[in-house]
Amino acid sequence: QVQLVESGGGLVQAGGSLRLSCVASGRTFSDYTMGWFRQAPGKEREFVAAIAWTANSAYYTDSVKGRFTISRDSAKNAVYLQMNSLEPEDTAVYYCAAVRSIGVIIREAPYDYWGQGTQVTVSS
Numbered sequence: 001q002v003q004l005v006e007s008g009g010g011l012v013q014a015g016g017s018l019r020l021s022c023v024a025s026g027r028t029f030s031d032y033t034m035g036w037f038r039q040a041p042g043k044e045r046e047f048v049a050a051i052a053w054t055a056n057s058a059y060y061t062d063s064v065k066g067r068f069t070i071s072r073d074s075a076k077n078a079v080y081l082q083m084n085s086l087e088p089e090d091t092a093v094y095y096c097a098a099v100r101s102i103g104v105i106i107r108e109a110p111y112d113y114w115g116q117g118t119q120v121t122v123s124s
Contacts, residue, residue, distance in 0.1 A: 009118030022096030
């Protein structure tokens, strides 16, 4: 059974940092693109960042560029999201997702596997 388990969320003040982790189990994800999405209260889930299986290609939504960094450790079946200079607008439930793909995918629909999410709250 495939599982994605996120951790690292919490409450932080504006300007602070958090590092989210997502550990996958049930299969090897070395040939999967891994992504992070988020859903703020009252809003639809949106793409945040994704990294291709080679780890040589990553893509970010404009609002997090320069502040967030996605990385992966294929040997550990893990993907990370380092979030710096956090803003109240970053408050959301963050989800890890995986899709079998060589290239980065930013659309939500193709992703096959999803975690349960981890809450990130940024206070002003």
